[in-house]
Amino acid sequence: MIFARGLARTFRTRDREVTAVRGVDIDVEPGEIVGFLGPNGAGKTTTLRMLTTLLRPTSGTATVAGADLLTDPVEVRRRIGYVAQSGGTDPNTRVGKELVYQAEFYGASRAEAVRRTGEVCSMLDLAELTERQVKTLSGGQRRRMDIALGLIHAPRLVFLDEPSVGLDPQSRSTLWEHIRRLRAEAATTIFLTTHYLDEADALCDRILVMDGGRIVATDTPDGLKGRYAGDAVTFGVAGDAEFARVLLADHPAVQESAVDETGLRLTVFDGARQLPELMAVLNSAGMRVVSVQLARPTLDDVFLTLTQPVKGTA
Numbered sequence: 001m002i003f004a005r006g007l008a009r010t011f012r013t014r015d016r017e018v019t020a021v022r023g024v025d026i027d028v029e030p031g032e033i034v035g036f037l038g039p040n041g042a043g044k045t046t047t048l049r050m051l052t053t054l055l056r057p058t059s060g061t062a063t064v065a066g067a068d069l070l071t072d073p074v075e076v077r078r079r080i081g082y083v084a085q086s087g088g089t090d091p092n093t094r095v096g097k098e099l100v101y102q103a104e105f106y107g108a109s110r111a112e113a114v115r116r117t118g119e120v121c122s123m124l125d126l127a128e129l130t131e132r133q134v135k136t137l138s139g140g141q142r143r144r145m146d147i148a149l150g151l152i153h154a155p156r157l158v159f160l161d162e163p164s165v166g167l168d169p170q171s172r173s174t175l176w177e178h179i180r181r182l183r184a185e186a187a188t189t190i191f192l193t194t195h196y197l198d199e200a201d202a203l204c205d206r207i208l209v210m211d212g213g214r215i216v217a218t219d220t221p222d223g224l225k226g227r228y229a230g231d232a233v234t235f236g237v238a239g240d241a242e243f244a245r246v247l248l249a250d251h252p253a254v255q256e257s258a259v260d261e262t263g264l265r266l267t268v269f270d271g272a273r274q275l276p277e278l279m280a281v282l283n284s285a286g287m288r289v290v291s292v293q294l295a296r297p298t299l300d301d302v303f304l305t306l307t308q309p310v311k312g313t314a
């Protein structure tokens, strides 16, 4: 659904050149929900704007929803939906009217526009709100309306730029349900940017992590956790914990080791699988293990492992 190779963008300011995106390859399969993560200034928005035809790449090629980004941007635009961070909808207009207008803008007849408005409203639980003025909607309802606008022409691929920013936890989880439903019921492919690692974890089949204009990792949320941030394993031992540490510190799966008041603390890649062997090493040296704890890493751990703070930014 997205096939991009070497996509790059440089901006020229008055006194210097800023390379925002340094040649990225992106592959997204039909029906996937893919999350785009990265610290401020990583190049996410610039990449999204290139993929949605709003910004011309300095170099590289891409096919988006089956159309060529460089030679056929008009067709790309017809085939995709783009939901920006804050909608520019007139606050006084009514929800249903705005959706019908948007469908007509994409070339639908009035009857077709009304039918399509009914469909998206039912999918996003907006059917009760079509007569409401936009300014009376709650934050969560407003975001759902923005998404409905992005879906009105039934695109096969939709880009969501930070979909749940500013929403309370309840509205966020409702929105996530709706995003999952879009994929389940309409087989829509979804490419979203987010700063919330829990959102990426809850929603995405795959995550691309961007840093310094490059994609530094691509994997499933669990794959990233397994690969880039080891599991925390804590052994309580009867006897000398430092001796236990020395026994295990050089084991190939052990990344870090330390002793504190809770016992021997290890960072272990693929901890659940390694645990029996680590215990066997201790047992065969005569150490008795009295307790074991295994904690999986969070995406925050992965994110901090993979991304570097940019100098000069907070």
Ligand SMILES: Nc1ncnc2c1ncn2[C@@H]1O[C@H](COP(=O)(O)OP(=O)(O)OP(=O)(O)O)[C@@H](O)[C@H]1O
Pocket (backbone or CB within 6 Å): 011, 012, 013, 018, 019, 020, 038, 039, 040, 041, 042, 043, 044, 045, 046, 047
């Ligand atoms: N029009 C522009 N002119 C000059 N520099 C720009 C322009 N747009 C973006 N940049 C620079 O390109 C880099 C990447 O910016 P971009 O907005 O793509 O990052 P981002 O990952 O979306 O960040 P955020 O999470 O803060 O939205 C930054 O250093 C930014 O200052």
